[in-house]
Amino acid sequence: MFEIVRADASVIRLLPYQVVQLTEYINETVTLRAILKGTATLSPVLFNPVVLVAGEIATEATYVCRALKLGTTVDLTAYLKASLPFGSAITVEYDKADGTWLSLPLLSTDALSDPAWVEQKRGVTNITATEGRIKITLTGGPSARPRVGDLGAAIM
Template sequence: MDRDPLPLSDLARRRHRIRLRRQDQRWQPFDKTAKLGDFDADLQQPVAAQPYSVGVMLSSSNAVTWTPHQDEDICFQLVAAKFAPATKTVNVGTFAVANMSDLLIRAEVELPTAAAAMHFEVELDDGSITLLNPDQAWELQSFYTGNVQVRAVLSGAAKVSPVVFPVILAIEGELQTTGTYVTRAFDMGTLVDILAYLKTKIPTGATIALHVDAANDVWTPVPQVTQTPLQDAGWVERKYSLAGFTANPVGRLRITSNGTPAARPMAYDFRAISA
């Protein structure tokens, strides 16, 4: 009988079944069974006890209705793994990057119990090592150019091991230091007042600015007039206002952000009106 090419994790107090089924009626699935009172030709001794008292053999002619046989069992072999050592490091590979600011390593990992664990070691040319879990994003503090070596560290116990499936995928990213968002054109008018709100988190070294145009790419700054701290640390709601602007019939707003890997501006919940 062929073995499953992949390991099967099992837990205590879980019942399983071994099912032998064949459409070919000439095949006899129960040639290797033991019944109480019969003679075991392989061991040259009578079957005097039930070998597998934790389970019951059943048979069926249609695979729907099953008949239990309390005094008979199938002969089978159950292979279990015993893992050693409890921790193992596997070299995943090395790749070259240019101006990398972000890294994410994707992997499908099975952790059968809390005794199993798995993480990646990421080593750069300077010898620094960063530990990452699968699908955990790493935001570097500066752009990096060089080699990246990735190792998988698996840990478990004698009867428990993490299972890592193919394929492991390393995804690198290069942060753009400048970004813009332009709204759709909406109704404005002659000498209107522009009012906008934006929730932001702007670390030292980063900036966010707001501009308005008359859908003609001639941008006018919209100054910030107030800011209100929010509950989340570092987040504030900024109010922008500009009076007497003409954009007839429509205009647009533009958000411009500038930052670095160490200073990444963030913004959401943008609202704006003209009156």
């Protein structure tokens, strides 16, 4: 077992490989302690390496897919699964591979078996372009961590 001691003396107890997600940004020095237990005849052993990995949560993340071949008067539909806790948001846009981003409107939302996730269908009709891209922008923070997966697109 491990403990992280924060600057305010609060203690976060951890098991090996346990992940802790804080709900606020912090800028402080913490101390990592290993809690070792033994007996009168058995000494505890701590094997290398012991690592505390700290990360930083960005307030915004952007993904742009590779260029997709479009055509004349086509419909562009995007499908994705999203987990958007309160305080987070998603923006989905498309362009004609020219850097002019336009909103890709939400057409429908379907609940999934995991109540934290939904499947979104977004699309636009009657566009004409040689190529196009889809851009997803997520906003959030430590207390609202958005997630997206299973991105797919259809051109008809």
